[in-house]
Amino acid sequence: NAGVMQNPRHLVRRRGQEARLRCSPVKGHSHVYWYRQLPEEGLKFMVYLQKENIIDESGMPKERFSAEFPKEGPSILRIQQVVRGDSAAYFCASSPVGNTEAFFGQGTRLTVV
């Protein structure tokens, strides 16, 4: 029973490049959440998606960030024109329906140089 799979585990990007973070939820889970953890801080909610729909993106920065969860394939968090302040750990979590605890992946550590 595979858990939430995130890849890559580590990603290094130069300023101005694009970062793509992938998340494969637990099999059968149709709800995906993305969180960001900045150094020395707790996790901050970014976006909640169901298959092909963004349900809540209240935590997403207004520019450069986007997320999708297509009918087939993993959820993708995309950061365009990365800046040093985007360096963080990005965690994905999934749940089977909207009313259960979500299970977290191991995270992608993005470093912008």
Place this chain on the structure above:
Amino acid sequence: DQQVKQNSPSLSVQEGRISILNCDYTNSMFDYFLWYKKYPAEGPTFLISISSIKDKNEDGRFTVFLNKSAKHLSLHIVPSQPGDSAVYFCAARDEGGTSYGKLTFGQGTILTVHP
């Protein structure tokens, strides 16, 4: 605006003794609270939760207490073991929210249990 606060960045405890981790919140709309444990370079792992209609929930060595009037919850670990050494996050769900998965996290407390 930090709605969930863990005011102790770290806690050091001797093996076998009790660990008490504290968490305060400000949003009275929170109706469900969770504790997560996190090891370095790993994702958070769910530990225990409590609904706002209860004041205590116990699971083995872990007990969570909720004081709604004080907007305070605590996690007790008895007896503490070296393997419990990790970062512990308190998290809360807004009853007006869309799902349990959208959580507000505290900053975390680093627990170190010495043999």
